[in-house]
Amino acid sequence: MTEQHKNIYPVPDALAKRAWIGKADYEALYRQSIEDPEGYWAEQAKRLDWIKAPTKIKNASFDVNNVDIRWFEDGTLNASVNCLDRHLETRGDQPAIIWEGDDPANDKTLTYRELYEKTCQLANGFKEMGIGKGDVVTLYMPMVPEAAIAMLACARIGAIHSVVFGGFSPDAVAQRVVGAKSKLIITADESVRGGKQVPLKDNVDAALTRDGTEVCENVLVVKRTGGDIDWHEGRDVWYDDLVSRQATDCPAEEMGAEDPLFILYTSGSTGAPKGMKHTTGGYLTYVAMTHQYVFDYHDGDIYWCTADVGWITGHSYIVYGPLANGATTLMFEGVPSYPTPGRMGEVVDKHKVNVLYTAPTAIRALRAHGDDVMDSSSRDSLRVLGTVGEPINPEAWEWYYRVVGKAQCPVVDTWWQTENGGILISPLPGATDLKPGSATLPLFGIKPGIVDNDGNLLEGEAEGNLVILDAWPGIARSIWGDHERFVQTYFSTYPGMYFTSDAAYRDADGYYWITGRVDDVLNVSGHRMGTSEIESSLVAHDKVAEAAVVGFPHDIKGQGIYIYVTLAEDFEPSDELKKELIQWVRKDIGPIASPDVIQWATDLPKTRSGKIMRRILRKIATNETEGLGDTSTLADPSVVDELIEHRANR
Ligand code: WT7
Secondary structure (H helix, E strand, O other), rough: OOOOHOOOEEOHHHHHHOOOOOOOHHHHHHHHHHHHHHHHHHHHHHHHHEEOOOOOOOEEEOOOOOOOOOOOOEEEHHHHHHHHHHHHHHHHHOOEEEEEEOOOOOOOEEEEHHHHHHHHHHHHHHHHOOOOOOOEEEEEEEOOHHHHHHHHHHHHOEEEEEEOOOOOOOOHHHHHHHHHHHOOEEEEEEEEEOOEEOOOHHHHHHHOOOHHHHHEEEEEEOOOOOOOOOOOOEEEEEHHHHHOOOOOOOOOOEOOOEEEEEEEEEEOOOOOOOOEEOHHHHHHHHHHHHHHHHHHOOOEEEEEEOOOEEEHHHHHHHHHHHHOOOOOOOOOOOOOOOOOOOOOHHHHHHHOOOOOEEEEHHHHHHHHHOOHHOOOOOOOOOOEEEEEEOOOOHHHHHHHHHHOOOOOEEEEEEOOOOOOOOEOOOOOOOOEEEEEOOOEOOOOOOEEEEEEOOOOOOOOOOOEEEEEOOOOOOOOEEEEEOHHHHOOOOOOOOOOOOOEEEEEEEEOOOOOOEEEEEOEEEEEOOOOHHHHHHHHHHHHOOOOEEEEEEEEHHHHHHOEEEEEEEEEEOOOOOHHHHHHHHHHHHHHHHHHHOOEEEEEEOOOOEEEOOOOOHHHHHHHHHHOOOOOOOOOOOOOOOOHHHHHOOOOOO
């Protein structure tokens, strides 16, 4: 490790005093949470308003023959009541959501009372449309308050939301609508990001021409831009028309703690995206606790997470965690660099943001402009900085700390996954001395382990595969409609343990350093995607015979997408064809899967049994062609020399 990796930033005194969790608290509570999970979580569940308080706390097995995870199973509650109703008396007039538009001239605020009323109206509208408990509602939305309102309105009546990121393609929407048998899609005419319109409604129209989407009966359309759209009479409904005639009160459905709250699709190394099933009581307890402790959230703080609601970070740390805690959560429609590179700091000043939670890729993009990119703002309101989504390199961490936070704010590097529901490994601002590049220590109730490739748990300082040894309340319960796949994906590699598919190093102080995925999942600008998804898209193109996709280190995006393509007979490589293939993938999956580098290959390195040796392709893409390791098992080792000679990343 370099010198810089050894910098340690102790907890600032001021923070140590006011923080919810100090050093001694962390140690004692962590020990208690591991030795007596029942006692610890019974206490934490009291954060929520239960209709019937749970008496059974934990009932969870990671046994590969019987993976079954339940928390608070005899309790009943409603998530929207916990995020809204219970705050009305004490903070009805406090801003719940501050919305900052793509255009800096557009913003608005919804108080808790307004959010409550709008949620109830939509919930009543859902009922009028015949949506009820257990139905799946798909959201394909811009970052507007209606996205949060729709999630909460689903929760209110016991419908299950499935949010599809607004940057995904019609096919991706269709796949998820079919997979979840969703009866209703909520969308907008268009979204606006960085001054550009994205035709969400057109995409929904296209999605609903695909096989199997007949299950979807209605499309509810928010008018965001007033742009031109097609209208399908009888199927399409204007959001405003539906809600304006509804009452502003709506009784909340009593839900079991283990009833599903939402499904969220995420990519794996093989096959179609998996719909992670998250349930109500445990999830909400976990996100409320982690939001309070990790960001040291106090009443009155203005909190801003820059994620999109289409990802789990948006679910847990824009909507459910902050609102369960009665926080003011800022929702940003745009992109951090528009209209000027200093926008992020300007938004912080405009709304006096105290906690900023963003992604390493955004920090690196900002840093590339130079330190004076932050000169247009003072950021004096900031107290805690957070990062999530991918490993943060120490240089970017130091820059975030020194320039964005003016060396006043701890940086919490939060490690977790869609499957986890909430943050698992992270510093606590008042308790943890920071090391740039390390996600540091496990949160309460989280028991990480490092195993070698044979599944042996390693003690002390160690490097290997990151596993979690016992259940926590926020973990997904299953893959929607495919429990066996859930078991196989997460619990069969190292029986009895949850396998994260990440590698990690644990240092002598017990700090965790997450080094990245060990499967064929890429992380491009914090967006997760399977190499196999991109490969299937490419081979569906009639000029492509074969394709292999690997990641390579990218200065801003973290990882870039590198593609090896073997063309079908009679087709010749050309720059036009490269462009055509890039457009093809963008259209098929979405712009986030845009290939960075395409290398034409006459052949790919394969074992004698026909398996592509990605290890070698990764090395060539990374330009590490010195130690390629053993190539003797290849059917034709000369393929490698040719690929090296024509590598496209010079
Ligand atoms: C993967 C999960 C839930 C957060 C958003 C991403 C990587 C996430 C960190 C971090 C190093 C990180 C891991 C993980 N990752 N946060 N702080 N340090 N790596 O959720 O899309 O489910 O992706 O993101 O590789 O497995 P996701």
